[in-house]
Amino acid sequence: MSLKRSLDVWKMGIVSYMDGLKFQEKLLSDRKFGKIPDTLLSLQHPPTYTLGKRRTDHNLLIPKADLHKMGAELHYTQRGGDITFHGPHQAILYPIISLRDSGLGVRKYVENLELVMIELASLYGVSARVGGKCETGVWVGDKKIGAIGVRISSGITSHGIAFNIDPDLNYFDHIVPCGIAGKGVTSLRRETEMILPSEEIIHEELVSCFAKVFGFTIICKDNELILSETEEVS
Template sequence: MSRRLEIVNKTCKLLKYREGLALQELFAEQVKISQSASCHLLLLQHNPVYTLGKRGRQEDFREAQQDVLRQGIDVEAVPRGGEVTFHGPGQLVAYPIVNLRELRVGARAWIERLEQCVVDTAAVFGVTAKGQVPGRTGVWVEERKLAALGVKISHGISSHGLALNVSTDLSFFSKIVPCGLPDKEVTSLEKETGEVIDMQNVVKVFCDVFAAEFGYGNVLKANDRTDKLA
């Protein structure tokens, strides 16, 4: 029997970060019960939010957090790896929820292959990017960061994931030291190409790339099943 990939595409509207976290927890419990290599690929666009990973520091905010909150931007501490980053409109956030033991992929290889999924997606839109950069996480276009990665692995089950800037307002990153790298720029597919890029086109390409990378032959779109939770 081929591995099953369940795609939950909720990128057509903005979702609060905590609502997305609740969906992740729901799917993680289902993966735990199933004891299979099936994957729930949750795709979102978040309301503006800064998230602090396990290595995130208050000093990584260039503006006082109270000033950030007054601007209507949420700040959330999250149980993923990494430092502080931004999520918001125009950014494809992908949370693959899967049992890595059943998938037979180690933690390092998991990160590297997720990076490769972004690299391959960017290439379809004419952007040459690279992952597996020594001393850095994420995906880069020369010295500019295109996508951030940060996962949580608990009892072999991976959650959280990656954030690919498609048409993101990059000015939000000026308020923080993104991913602990004060001297690096952040970029997007639209900035690199100078063209308008449709989010749903990026979603389709990313899903195809992800399914091929991890050998998912049985792909199910399950948007309607989760509407009541978001």
């Protein structure tokens, strides 16, 4: 019987997109050089639109100047995938893990990320599924409940998944979510008949689903160290 690998988990709360990105980049470098074990960031962002490396600006449906009026930011990233929205009441996981050590190829890694979100939805009686051809992420009927956008560098992952607990879905009206036209977006709140617990609990359940699917044992990190870690790479 093989032993489970350890996974450092940082529960970060609400973090600006750029601070989260800087922290990812530091951890990515540390993981490449074996300074840290596989690591998972669990967090939320203020209202933020992000574009993948294909730079599909045409899928932003409003002028960039209007974003500031909405209280939202726009950031360009090196992840795969198209445009998406991050905001409050959305659970985000950024895995910084070695695919080589995990024995996973890129396809299997993405399939596992899909399964993580499907398992979380099932805890609340929601039947989620993987998308069809050219439909990334996880869906309930013809509406997306969870998005995936990953980056692989030297066999180490970054960026990750965003699962809609109860975000303001009006923000999605200003984009073509993930570049998939004619499809809607939904949330756990809209799809379940159950009374939801606190979002902190749902975040913890998502982390637990990740650990279960990928075969990790969780080690929680001291959140007080996060600020000093991000300041080092500012």
